[in-house]
């Protein structure tokens with residue numbers, strides 16, 4: 406199957422090799438033009454079961470590590486440089502599960518190519534039968550030396566666990582404001598990182614990602630350095646499309662308490678983000694610029710949604726939920 410759309414960046418006007426543009430081949434696959442996977446989703450499930458006792462990737466979603474063998478990406482138990490996530494095999498746990506893969510891909514591209522937030526390289530890749538899966542390159546390895554970075558998620562940095570803060574520790578232990586306190590404490594270039602973090606939080610709100618919890622933010626230090634940075638953005642998804650129960654607006658509370666506006670409406674609005682910006686010392690001029698950018702960039706978001714591999718109903722939902730959140734944070 407030959408598409409005229411790049412499965413990495415969704416560009417439609419570029420020369421493609423095996424479904425990827427040159428930029429994506431370079432960025433996502435380190436210059437190797439990958440073959441479609443030589444296994445399908447049924448075989449994936451089998452391989453995952455074989456490999457999982459030794460897998461180091463945590464989380465509940467079905468995924469396996471892949472590594473290049475010549476031009477083939479093959480499952481591996483050790484030193485995998487890629488993570489593959491197919492649509493889930495359908496145990497009725499989530500709704501609209503066939504859209505999960507395209508949803509994550511789209512959400513990551515909005516972060517990377519529209520919001521210009523450092524974001525893990527990712528794309529779609531075909532199984533042997535043509536079905537698409539989500540693939541992302543691990544960012545905790547140095548591309549050139551292959552050495553692993555020193556990385557820790559925010560739950561680990563704060564030292565919260567199920568035994569210290571209960572089963573929901575990833576959500577309950579602290580607020581996004583506390584996360585900024587961590588960034589200010591550990592990240593040397595914290596002015597840049599704090600603004601980056603602000604953009605991530607507001608993006609999560611716009612795309613209705615209710616799962617940006619403490620383990621989905623991490624700091625890492627490059628090889629031979631003890632300076633810490635925020636890792637690229639990862640695990641982004643419009644969770645509202647897939648989860649029935651009424652989630653909160655965001656995975657963590659934004660502030661230590663609630664603003665008067667939140668008390669009145671019961672959801673986050675312009676006032677809350679303005680207050681958040683004030684507490685994290687984001688200058689007014691930067692805050693205003695980001696809010697204006699959100700307004701002005703919407704046509705690009707809509708264009709990307711239209712190009713994505715989401716079903717028509719998912720596209721409609723993604724657009725309307727995004728617009729609804731934009732309205733909430735409008736001044």
Ligand SMILES: [Zn+2]
Pocket residue numbers: 411412413414415416425426427428429430
């Ligand atoms: Zn591309």
